[in-house]
C-alpha cells in the first residue's frame with residue numbers, strides 16, 4: 001500500500017515537475033506576443049490575434065504551472081496557528097483539509113469537461129458519456145464553439161489545456177495527500 | 190434560510206477554514222463550490238467554479254501580473270539594486286538615521302520599477318537589512334522601515350493592486366497609477382520624518398556612519414549617483430509610451446519587463462542562476478495570485494447571486510442610516526479589520542465588488558477611493574497574522590530578528606499609514622491633482 | 631405555494647440596463663408578486679458573456695436578454711443577431727422582419743434544436759463609430775482597433791478595421807488604456823448613457839446598420855414549467871421592453887446629435903459610403919452560401935429591403 005503511494009508520488013511529481021518547467025518559460029512567449037502587439041501597432045496594422053492569444057498563453061501558464069507551484073510550496077497559507085504546529089499536527093490537518101481542495105478541483109474539472117464538451121458541439125447534460133461516445137463512435141462532434149471575436153479561434157484547444165491542467169492539479173493534490181499519510185506513518189514508527 | 194444568513198455563513202466558514210492553515214485558494218474555492226451546489230444544485234452549481242476561469246481569462250489587465258513580478262525578481266536577483274543602495278549609503282550615511290532614510294529612498298525607486306512589494310522586501314532584507322544591523326541600527330526600527338517602505342510598491346506606479354482595483358471598479362488604470370504618485374511620495378516623506386524624529390530624540394537607534402566609512406572621493410560619490418538613473422530609465426521606458434497612449438497597458442508591462450531584463454544583461458548580472466530564480470519564482474508567485482483570484486471570483490459570483498451588494502447597500506444606508514462619510518470610514522475600518530486576518534488578494538476580489546458600487550452611488554470619486562483602498566491594502570499587507578509582507582519578512586530576515594521583533598516593528602509605521610489615509614481622505618486633491626493635470630483635457 | 635425564482639442575465643451593463651431592461655423586470659416582479667420573481671444580473675456578472683448560452687442551456691441562468699451574435703449561440707442564425715450589416719435601416723424594421731416576414735419561425739426552429747426557447751426579438755439602436763480620432767473617409771478606418779460585434783467585425787475588417795472583443799464593462803477603461811481606438815457598438819444614446827462619450831471625441835453619422843436585433847431567451851424546461859398566464863405576462867413585459875427602447879433610442883439619437891455637448895459629429899461622403907453598402911450586399915451572399923437556413927434568412931432580408939425601396943417615402947428616400 002505505502003509502496004504504491006510512494007510510486008504514485010514519484011511518478012506524479014516527476015510529470016508535473018516537467019510540465020511546470022515547460023509552462024514556466026511561457027512568460028517569454030507572453031512577452032513576445034505583447035511585444036509583437038506593440039511593434040505591429042506602431043509600424044504596421046495591429047494584429048487581430050495578439051490579445052486573445054496572450055490570454056490563452058496566460059491561462060496555460062498558470063493552470064499548467066499550478067501543480068509545480070504546489071510542489072514549490074508557493075501557495076500561501078494563513079499560519080497564525082498552523083505555523084506553530086508540529087510536523088505531525090500539520091500532516092494530520094493537511095490530510096483533512098487537502099480533501100476540501102480535492103473536492104474543489106473535482107468540481108472545477110467537471111465544469112471544464114462539460115464546457116469542453118459544449119465547445120465540441122455537445123449540449124446534453126452528460127459530458128463524460130459524450131467523450132466516451134466519441135471514442136466508441138456513438139457520438140460525433142457537432143457545431144464547434146468559436147470565440148465571439150473577429151479572429152474567431154476555436155475554443156476547444158484552450159479548454160482542453162484547462163482540463164489537462166486541472167486534472168494534473170488534482171493528481172498533485174492526491175500526491176500531497178499521500179505524502180501526509182507517509183509522513184504520519186514515519187512519525188508513528 | 191435568508192440570503193443574508195447564507196452570505197454571513199459563507200464568510201465565516203471561509204475564515205474558519207483559513208485558520209486550519211490550508212492553502213488559501215483551496216479554502217475559498219471549496220466554500221464557493223459547496224455554496225453554489227447547495228443553492229443551485231444541478232442548475233448551474235457545477236459550473237460556477239469553471240466559469241470563473243473563463244471570466245479570469247477575459248480580465249486582460251492581469252496579463253501585467255507576471256510581467257511586473259518578473260521585473261521585480263530580475264531587479265532583486267540580479268542585484269542591480271546594489272549600486273543604488275551604495276548610492277544612498279554614501280550620500281545619506283552622515284545623518285542620524287541616514288541609512289534608514291536612504292533605505293526609504295531605495296524603496297521608492299524600487300517601487301517605481303515593479304508592481305508588488307516582493308522585490309522591495311527581497312532587496313531590503315538581503316541588501317539593506319544586514320548592513321543596517323552591522324552599523325548598529327535598532328533592529329525593530331529597520332525591520333519596520335523595510336516592510337513599510339516595500340509596501341510602497343503597490344501605491345507608487347506601476348501597481349498590481351491598482352490594476353486589480355481598476356478591473357473591479359472599472360476605472361482607468363492610467364489615472365489610478367498617477368493618483369498614487371503624490372500619496373506615495375507623501376507617505377515616504379512621512380516615514381522619513383518619523384525616522385528623523387525618533388533618531389533625533391534617541392540617537393542610539395540610528396548612529397551616524399564613522400567618518401572613515403564616509404571618506405569617499407567626491408568623484409566616486411558622483412559616479413554612484415548615476416546608479417539612480419537606471420530606475421528612471423526603466424520607469425520611463427514603461428510609463429511614457431503608456432501615458433502618451435502609444436502602447437497599451439499590457440504592452441507597456443511587457444516593455445518594462447524586457448527593459449529590466451536587458452538592464453541586467455547589459456550590466457553582466459544575468460547569470461544562469463539569476464535567470465532560473467527569476468523565471469521560476471515568477472511562475473510560483475503568479476500561480477499563487479491567479480489561483481486565489483480564480484477561487485475568489487467563484488466565491489464572488491455566488492455572493493453576487495445572493496444579492497450581497499444590495500444587502501450591504503441597505504445595511505449601510507437604510508438600516509444604520511449613516512451619512513456618506515460615516516459609511517466610508519466604516520468601510521475602511523472594516524477593511525483594515527478584515528485585512529488583519531484574511532488573504533489580502535482574495536479580500537480585494539470578494540469585498541471590493543461589494544463596496545465599490547456603494548462608494549460610487551454615494552457620490553465619491555472612484556479614482557480617489559482606489560488610493561484609499563490601496564493604502565488600506567498596504568496596511569493589510571503588514572498587519573498580523575495574515576500579510577504578504579509579514580510572510581516575506583519572516584522568510585527572508587536574518588536569524589537575529591525574531592517573530593516578536595517583526596510584529597512589534599510595524600506598529601509605528603502602521604500608525605503613519607493610517608495618518609496618511611486620513612490625510613488623503615481629508616484632502617482628495619493629494620490623489621486627484623496629478624491625474625487631473627495630465628489627463629485634464 | 632412556493633415563489634418561482636428565475637435568474638436572468640442581460641448582455642448590457644448596469645448603466646445601460648437601467649434603461650433597457652430594469653423597468654420591464656420591475657414591472658414583471660410587481661405584477662407577478664409572490665408567484666414569481668426574476669432576479670436580474672448585468673453583463674458578465676454571474677457568468678461571462680461568452681459562457682452565457684451554455685449557462686442558459688444548463689440552467690445556471692434561466693433567461694437571457696442578448697443578441698445571438700455576442701453570446702455566440704450555436705445556431706445557424708447567430709450571424710444575423712446584433713448588427714448584420716445594412717439589413718435594417720430603422721428600428722421598426724426588426725419587429726416587422728420577425729413578426730411579418732417570417733424570421734420568428736426560423737428562429738423558433740433553430741433555438742428549439744438546441745434546447746432554448748426564443749421568446750421574442752426586438753430592436754435597439756443603430757451602429758455608429760465612436761472614436762478618439764475623427765473619421766472623415768474610409769482611409770481613416772485603417773488600423774483602428776475597434777470594439778464591435780463579431781459579425782460586424784468580420785465585415786469591417788475588409789476596410790482595415792481591427793475588431794477587438796472584450797467584456798462589455800471593460801470598454802470604457804480599454805479606450806483609456808489604449809487597448810482600443812474606438813467603438814462600433816451602438817448609437818449616440820448609448821455612448822452618452824454608458825460613459826463612452828467621455829472617453830471618445832468623435833461620432834460618425836454613417837451607420838453600418840440602422841438597428842440592432844436581439845432577443846429574449848429562456849431555458850426550455852424552465853419555460854415549459856411556467857403556467858400559461860405567467861408565460862403571457864413574461865411576453866407582455868418583453869414587449870414593453872421592446873417598446874420602451876423604440877422611443878428611448880429613436881428620440882435619444884436625434885436629441886444627442888443636435889444637443890449633445892461631448893462628441894463632435896463627422897461624416898464620410900455618401901458616394902464613398904456607398905462602397906461600404908455594396909460590400910455589404912456581397913457579404914450577404916457570402917453568408918447565404920454557408921447554409922440553407924442562412925440562405926432563407928438572407929432571402930427574407932433581401933425581399934424586405936426591396937419592398938421598402940418600392941414603397942418609397944417615408945420608408946426609403948432616394
Ligand code: NA
Nearest residue numbers: 300342345347
Ligand atoms: Na510600484
Ligand code: NA
Nearest residue numbers: 528529569575
Ligand atoms: Na494583514
